[in-house]
Amino acid sequence: MADTTAIESISVDPSRRARLAEFWYYFSENRGAVIGLWVFLALVVIAILAPVLAPHLPNAQYRDAVLLPPFWEAGGRVSYLLGTDAVGRDMLSRLLYGAQYSLFIGVIVTTIALTGGIVIGVIAGYFGGWLDTLIMRVMDVILAFPSLLLALVLVAVLGPGLTNAMIAIALVLQPHFVRLTRAAVMAEKNREYVTAARVAGAGNFRLMFKTILPNCLGPLIVQATLSFSNAILDAAALGFLGMGAQPPTPEWGTMLAEAREFILRAWWVVTFPGLAILITVLAINLMGDGLRDALDPKLKRS
Amino acid sequence: MLRFLLGRLAVLIPTFIGVSIIAFSFIRLLPGDPVALLSGERVMSPERHAQISHELGFDRPMITQYLDYLGGVLSGDFGTSIVTKSSILDQFFVLFPATVELSVCAIILAIVLGIPAGIFAAIKRGTLFDQTIMGTALVGYSMPIFWWGLLLIILFSGILQWTPVSGRISLMYFFPPVTGFMLIDSLLSGQSGAFKSAVSHLLLPTIVLSTIPLAVIARQTRSAMLEVLGEDYVRTARAKGLSPFRVIGVHALRNAMIPVVTTIGLQVGVLLAGAILTETIFSWPGIGKWMVDSVFRRDYPVIQGGLLLIAGIIMVVNLIVDLLYGLINPRIRR
Numbered sequence: 001m002a003d004t005t006a007i008e009s010i011s012v013d014p015s016r017r018a019r020l021a022e023f024w025y026y027f028s029e030n031r032g033a034v035i036g037l038w039v040f041l042a043l044v045v046i047a048i049l050a051p052v053l054a055p056h057l058p059n060a061q062y063r064d065a066v067l068l069p070p071f072w073e074a075g076g077r078v079s080y081l082l083g084t085d086a087v088g089r090d091m092l093s094r095l096l097y098g099a100q101y102s103l104f105i106g107v108i109v110t111t112i113a114l115t116g117g118i119v120i121g122v123i124a125g126y127f128g129g130w131l132d133t134l135i136m137r138v139m140d141v142i143l144a145f146p147s148l149l150l151a152l153v154l155v156a157v158l159g160p161g162l163t164n165a166m167i168a169i170a171l172v173l174q175p176h177f178v179r180l181t182r183a184a185v186m187a188e189k190n191r192e193y194v195t196a197a198r199v200a201g202a203g204n205f206r207l208m209f210k211t212i213l214p215n216c217l218g219p220l221i222v223q224a225t226l227s228f229s230n231a232i233l234d235a236a237a238l239g240f241l242g243m244g245a246q247p248p249t250p251e252w253g254t255m256l257a258e259a260r261e262f263i264l265r266a267w268w269v270v271t272f273p274g275l276a277i278l279i280t281v282l283a284i285n286l287m288g289d290g291l292r293d294a295l296d297p298k299l300k301r302s
Numbered sequence: 303m304l305r306f307l308l309g310r311l312a313v314l315i316p317t318f319i320g321v322s323i324i325a326f327s328f329i330r331l332l333p334g335d336p337v338a339l340l341s342g343e344r345v346m347s348p349e350r351h352a353q354i355s356h357e358l359g360f361d362r363p364m365i366t367q368y369l370d371y372l373g374g375v376l377s378g379d380f381g382t383s384i385v386t387k388s389s390i391l392d393q394f395f396v397l398f399p400a401t402v403e404l405s406v407c408a409i410i411l412a413i414v415l416g417i418p419a420g421i422f423a424a425i426k427r428g429t430l431f432d433q434t435i436m437g438t439a440l441v442g443y444s445m446p447i448f449w450w451g452l453l454l455i456i457l458f459s460g461i462l463q464w465t466p467v468s469g470r471i472s473l474m475y476f477f478p479p480v481t482g483f484m485l486i487d488s489l490l491s492g493q494s495g496a497f498k499s500a501v502s503h504l505l506l507p508t509i510v511l512s513t514i515p516l517a518v519i520a521r522q523t524r525s526a527m528l529e530v531l532g533e534d535y536v537r538t539a540r541a542k543g544l545s546p547f548r549v550i551g552v553h554a555l556r557n558a559m560i561p562v563v564t565t566i567g568l569q570v571g572v573l574l575a576g577a578i579l580t581e582t583i584f585s586w587p588g589i590g591k592w593m594v595d596s597v598f599r600r601d602y603p604v605i606q607g608g609l610l611l612i613a614g615i616i617m618v619v620n621l622i623v624d625l626l627y628g629l630i631n632p633r634i635r636r
Contacts, residue, residue: 032437032440137316137320138320140313140316140317140320141317141320144320144321144616144617145324145571145609145612146571146572146575146578146612146616147571147575148575148578148579149574149578149593149609149612150609152578152594153328153593153597153605153609156600156605157328157331157332157333159333229444233444233446236446236448237448237579240446240448240579241579241582241594243597253446253448256448256452263452263456263460264455264459267456270452270453270456271456274446274449274450274452274453275449277449278441278444278445278446278449281444281446282441282444285444286440289440
């Protein structure tokens with residue numbers, strides 16, 4: 001037993017390292033993707049260190065500093081670098097804490113949608129038949145609605161709030177993973193290595209998740225980055241419509257909703273939260289483009 | 303072609319049934335008493351409750367209720383709004399032209415700018431021009447459009463004072479709707495300045511709504527064009543000595559457009575989702591704002607009817623796109 005694991009670790013490790021190296025080679029060819037990766041890592045650091053970096057608490061209200069402009073404009077103060085909002089909260093601090101929410105939303109929503117989508121998709125693709133038909137028709141039904149509308153209505157059913165918004169968005173994003181997984185599994189399941197594993201006595205569960213699934217991961221990873229950015233955008237949109245995170249949460253979409261009435265008086269309360277959303281989503285999409293170049297075998301010229 | 307059509311319909315019908323089941327069960331999934339939610343009456347005696355429950359059919363088996371609902375929908379009865387007490391379908395027909403007008407303008411803008419941008423980016427692949435176009439497209443694709451709309455309002459309505467902030471036309475003008483499309487109605491009214499006012503109201507919402515489709519179409523056109531430009535027949539056409547304009551404009555473009563047409567068709571869902579945000583920002587009286595308002599007013603029958611109508615539109619448009627796709631690409635029909 002010990003011998004076989006030793007052999008496995010020797011035989012698996014170099015190939016994995018080589019694959020990683022190959023992946024990095026293609027990924028780093030795309031300059032935008034590398035920039036996106038750095039920005040994303042910076043956002044992760046900001047989110048983790050927000051309590052250290054933020055000069056003020058996100059919900060602390062300073063009554064003497066209402067709607068102060070950023071420090072470089074007349075009337076701005078250095079203690080509030082990006083100005084304050086309508087109830088005297090520091091914009092910069094709220095934006096830094098907001099990174100926590102956006103990344104948290106992205107991670108949770110993508111994890112739920114990815115896990116659910118993979119399980120359902122593998123089952124549909126592996127077993128086929130009426131089960132597959134049923135699952136795909138249900139996915140068609142979900143895809144027949146504009147995602148934001150369905151998420152909005154689901155939140156109306158479940159009640160407004162960040163948790164429900166995340167559940168709704170995950171549900172809406174899930175069919176894409178189901179379709180991708182199913183297509184990949186159907187392409188793989190009649191290959192020789194699967195038959196070999198079956199002959200060797202592997203059960204359905206092992207065949208589905210240990211034999212076939214690892215070979216279908218490429219497109220799923222690309223879709224996961226897309227979902228990550230979509231989740232952040234949709235959650236911000238729901239927050240903006242008043243159906244996502246509720247005030248005083250420093251979620252960027254919710255901050256925009258609160259700032260709407262001041263757009264013609266205080267440009268900074270509107271500009272910065274949206275810019276934060278745009279930069280985050282853009283960084284993730286840049287990475288997604290790079291991942292697609294690196295993982296999509298069709299585009300690889302070798 | 304007929305078999306292709308029938309095949310599409312065979313998939314569409316179960317999807318429609320599924321969509322109607324979602325719309326039907328939506329009200330029954332809501333926390334609280336569906337009778338109270340549907341009638342809009344907060345406090346009622348047990349007798350009144352039983353009476354309304356009977357009127358709404360809640361005392362019958364679920365399957366009968368569903369079939370009744372489906373029958374009503376198919377004969378055009380989507381119920382009545384709790385708030386306005388008017389027919390949902392009537393409201394829909396009043397508001398829908400506003401959304402169509404906005405969406406059509408947005409998709410036209412996206413096509414007119416996106417396809418040439420994609421073509422030129424493909425021709426000048428790797429140049430600064432290509433990188434700028436594709437960089438801009440990625441920014442557009444990543445754009446939170448509700449914020450983009452607010453920025454445009456700050457710039458054009460606030461600082462420059464060029465465009466109005468909300469609505470479809472200035473309150474100075476009034477004329478009965480003929481077509482429901484403000485651009486056409488304002489021209490028909492013959493009032494001077496009405497058309498200009500309608501255009502200025504339409505401008506910013508169109509830009510905002512077209513942002514994401516524009517980015518998607520430009521990206522898709524570029525990659526489709528790049529794929530086609532590498533094909534043998536394009537090289538042959540070049541070798542024959544055809545002008546670059548003819549090679550790209552006729553030989554390459556015709557085939558590159560096939561995936562782009564599909565992409566354009568897929569934008570219908572994107573446009574309707576975008577309309578929810580765009581119409582809310584610009585107080586544009588279309589079905590997107592209608593749905594958001596209904597969610598806030600807890601006007602559940604409207605949400606139910608709107609869900610079904612919007613999904614129905616998307617399904618029909620997708621069917622039409624599929625058929626068009628079959629027409630321009632004979633390979634797909636088999």
